[in-house]
Amino acid sequence: MNRRDFTRRTALGALAVPLARHLPPTATAWPGYDRAIVLDMLATAGPFNVPGWLDKPLTPAMVENARRSGITAVNSTVSALGPTPAEAFEGTLRNIAAWHHEFDAHPDAFLPIRSIADIRRAKAERKLGAIFGFQDTTPYWDKIERVEMFHRLGVRIVQLTYNGANLVGDGCLVPEDRGLKPYGRDVIAQLNALGSLVDLSHVGWETTRQAIDASTVPVAATHSGSAAVTNVPRNKPDDILRRLANKGGVIGVFMMPFLRAQGQPGKDDFLRHLAHCINTCGEDHVGIGSDLSITPLDLSPEFRAVHAKFVQDRRAAGISAPGEAEDIFNYVPDFNSPRRMEMVADAMAAAGHSSARIEKVLGGNWMRLLAAVWR
Numbered sequence: 213m214n215r216r217d218f219t220r221r222t223a224l225g226a227l228a229v230p231l232a233r234h235l236p237p238t239a240t241a242w243p244g245y246d247r248a249i250v251l252d253m254l255a256t257a258g259p260f261n262v263p264g265w266l267d268k269p270l271t272p273a274m275v276e277n278a279r280r281s282g283i284t285a286v287n288s289t290v291s292a293l294g295p296t297p298a299e300a301f302e303g304t305l306r307n308i309a310a311w312h313h314e315f316d317a318h319p320d321a322f323l324p325i326r327s328i329a330d331i332r333r334a335k336a337e338r339k340l341g342a343i344f345g346f347q348d349t350t351p352y353w354d355k356i357e358r359v360e361m362f363h364r365l366g367v368r369i370v371q372l373t374y375n376g377a378n379l380v381g382d383g384c385l386v387p388e389d390r391g392l393k394p395y396g397r398d399v400i401a402q403l404n405a406l407g408s409l410v411d412l413s414h415v416g417w418e419t420t421r422q423a424i425d426a427s428t429v430p431v432a433a434t435h436s437g438s439a440a441v442t443n444v445p446r447n448k449p450d451d452i453l454r455r456l457a458n459k460g461g462v463i464g465v466f467m468m469p470f471l472r473a474q475g476q477p478g479k480d481d482f483l484r485h486l487a488h489c490i491n492t493c494g495e496d497h498v499g500i501g502s503d504l505s506i507t508p509l510d511l512s513p514e515f516r517a518v519h520a521k522f523v524q525d526r527r528a529a530g531i532s533a534p535g536e537a538e539d540i541f542n543y544v545p546d547f548n549s550p551r552r553m554e555m556v557a558d559a560m561a562a563a564g565h566s567s568a569r570i571e572k573v574l575g576g577n578w579m580r581l582l583a584a585v586w587r
Contacts, residue, residue, distance in 0.1 A: 240562035242570055245282055245554045249335050251575040252553060253369075253464040253501035254413070254435035255286040257314070257322070257340060260505040261542045262518055263525075266290075266310040269317065277507045277550040278340040279321045284575060285331050285341030287369050287434055287501065293531075297353040304351040308365055311342055326366055328583050340506075345369035345434075347414065349380045349399060356395075359402040368586060369434065370403055371411035372396060372423060375531045381419035384445040385533060389416035397426050404428050407587030412456075413464075413501070416445075420452055429585050430460030435501030437470055438488045446470040446533045447485075450492050457493035462581045464501025465489060467544040467552075469535045479546035482556075483563055486573070495569045499577045500556060508548040509541060 257278040259265040270278075290311065292303025315322050323334045325341040334341035344366045352358040359370075373383035380396035382389040392400075400423060403410055410431040412420045424431055433456065439447040447470055448456075448463065456463060465486045471477035489498045509515065519541060526532035547555050553574060560570045 240558055242554075242557040242561040242567065244567055244571055245557050245574075248557075248571050249284045249331065249575040249579055250282055250553050251285050251287075251331070251499065251578040252283050252506075253287045253432070253499060253578055254289070254345070254466065254503045255283070255501075256288050256505050257286070257342070258505060258507070260289075261503070262522055265505075266307045269310075270314055274505075274507050275318050275321050279338075281340065281506050281550040281553070283340060283506065283553055284335045285325050285343055286506075287345040288342045289347050290344045290367065291346035291348050291351050291371075293348060293350065293374060297350055300348070300350040301353070301358075304346075304362075308344065311344070315342075324366060326368060327586060328579065331579070331582075343368050345371070345411065347371045347411075348374035348378065350374075350378055352399065354379055354395070356398055356402060359399060359408075360406060363406045363408055367408065369409045369411050369432075370399075371413055371434070372399070372415050373419065374414050375533060381423065382416040383414050383419075384416050385531070386416050389418040391416075391418045392422040392426060396423070400426050401428075407585060409582065409585045414446070417449060417452060420448070421455060424452075424455050424459050424461070427459070430462075430581055431456065432462050432464065432581060434464045435466040435468075435503045436463055437465055437468075437485045438492070440492075441485050441488050442470060442473055442481075444470050444473070444534050446535065453489060453492045457497035460497075460581070460584060462497050462499050462577050463489055463493060464499045464578075466501055466503040467547060468503050468542055469537070469540045470533065471544070473535075476540055477544055479544060479559055482544050482547070483559060486560070487563075490569070490573075495572055496577055496580070498573055499575070500553065500573060502547075502552065504543055504552075506550050506552075508550065508552075509543050511541065 258270045258274050290307040292300050294300030294303050323339045323341045325343040372380045375383040375385040381392045411434050413433045413435045437447040439449040471481040520538035557570050
């Protein structure tokens, strides 16, 4: 077995754990989960944050976890980074094809999402909807016509940069963020015209400010956090959060190591970021983008080795953000379940958030935003 095959197998095997353990109901359980539209604006049915997450078909356990999660739809990354623009383009097409294989193999479990009506259909049919999303515009490269091409292939959410710089603008790890480039303005204009959501999660702070202003419709940071709570590049300062909200946008709070300065983040860290974003933006402008697989992590020795290698490779490529570490894992242990969004709702209820607010954060705010942007 070559190294690539080994990596694929260990990555898949480490995540393909049995169905989530059933937790006993609590006095703070939120009663509205099963009727709510629940959107996780960065997640996947299979492996994530490991090499080659779309290289192999989903296992039966992964499909069943997705089916039983209660999540209506996810923003699922299909863009490939690749060492060259050509390889990023080809890898993205392969990732889209991989999702279509899953749609064909499991029509009772998955549904492609291109419209608000599709999301409502996924809820009615109790399927997991998959919204194709980009986490970088490198697959477009300098060919503006590819924006429409990928839109026709189902891409509905497009993050402008992934940590570093590209032809559109600067990512959050660029030491001196020079802002949005002229080509970036052209890309945003095309995305606005087609009805695709502009995503600013990994984008540099100044490029983010300029992109919010350049867009004619609301935009999002689908998976980020508050820099006022934890001051790292992957989080957004308060002036950006307010700017985003004033434009009608939404920030999705993630479940990543960047929730705290050191150590493995927990439920309280997540709730602290969520509360700060609500206090800064207002409850109509905050959602969730976990940045996780629906299938929970199993911290086996094999997975730990894969994760450590993944972090090391990202450092070598210059795309590892401060806060990533070999011994810090991409999850919140308290929510390590396919039913994590229900657990978030329960935690919000226990913290005193109203039922109306919980429903907005779980999906209502995303639905409003997508209805304003998608054509």
